[in-house]
Amino acid sequence: MERREFLKAAAGTAAAAACGVYALRVLTAKGMEGLGGEEPPAGRRWGMLVDLAKCREGCTVCLDACRSENNVAFFGDPRIDIHWIRKVAVRKQVGGRTEEKEVLLLCNHCDEPPCAQVCPVQATYKRHDGIVIVDQHRCIGCRYCMIACPYSARYFNFRDHEDWPNREHARRSHGVAESCNLCAHRLDRGRKPACVEACEALGPAALAVGDLNDPGDPVAKAVATRSVKRLKEDLGTRPKVYYEGL
Numbered sequence: 001m002e003r004r005e006f007l008k009a010a011a012g013t014a015a016a017a018a019c020g021v022y023a024l025r026v027l028t029a030k031g032m033e034g035l036g037g038e039e040p041p042a043g044r045r046w047g048m049l050v051d052l053a054k055c056r057e058g059c060t061v062c063l064d065a066c067r068s069e070n071n072v073a074f075f076g077d078p079r080i081d082i083h084w085i086r087k088v089a090v091r092k093q094v095g096g097r098t099e100e101k102e103v104l105l106l107c108n109h110c111d112e113p114p115c116a117q118v119c120p121v122q123a124t125y126k127r128h129d130g131i132v133i134v135d136q137h138r139c140i141g142c143r144y145c146m147i148a149c150p151y152s153a154r155y156f157n158f159r160d161h162e163d164w165p166n167r168e169h170a171r172r173s174h175g176v177a178e179s180c181n182l183c184a185h186r187l188d189r190g191r192k193p194a195c196v197e198a199c200e201a202l203g204p205a206a207l208a209v210g211d212l213n214d215p216g217d218p219v220a221k222a223v224a225t226r227s228v229k230r231l232k233e234d235l236g237t238r239p240k241v242y243y244e245g246l
């Protein structure tokens, strides 16, 4: 067998094994939820609430803040641009007519993250506080996580980029995957994620971050008492981004 064929076969086998593990874990998570739900881990557990009624149409303040804070690459080429947070237009039928609304999408920091479960080198992992992170130095660029993520929240660095406004972060080179890290570096210092802070500056905020394990936290309270939804809940990924008004 030629070297190229061997590498292809090895990658295929690894992908099949990884997807098999993911399927098993999703089934396990689903099974547990069916039995009354898995106990959340102790300690802080970050989550986000998106109130779509307060999200201003056409507003890109949170998207811009995220880009500047985290040096998220934008080349003006939709094939390679990276979006840690993005807005998409969603249509739905309401009483015989079609309504369109903008929905903010970002990494859901799933409690059962398939991206982490398929990563062959543990470059993607869930922190003790529930934030799902990519270690840029471990990532080998296989892109299994991009295939496994049911929310299309993962992006690949096809190119190095020169625009690096926030020198606090190390430069990410081409060839690695990335997605929203909930501004973990800011949360660790008691600050809110850049998108939340930017949205709050406009007035009543559409975005809020909080500790889902703290019953007194406003986000945890809203999740417990208000009508909120998560995306693709049936997959058993247990997302920690909640939507109001979806």
Ligand code: SF4
Pocket: 106, 107, 108, 109, 110, 113, 114, 115, 116, 132, 148, 149, 150, 151, 152, 153, 154, 179, 237
């Ligand atoms: S949304 Fe996608 S990238 Fe984020 S934790 Fe879930 S599976 Fe991973």
Ligand code: SF4
Pocket: 115, 118, 119, 120, 121, 122, 123, 124, 134, 138, 139, 140, 141, 142, 143, 144, 145, 146, 176, 177
């Ligand atoms: S692209 Fe990187 S983070 Fe994603 S699965 Fe491969 S090694 Fe892990």
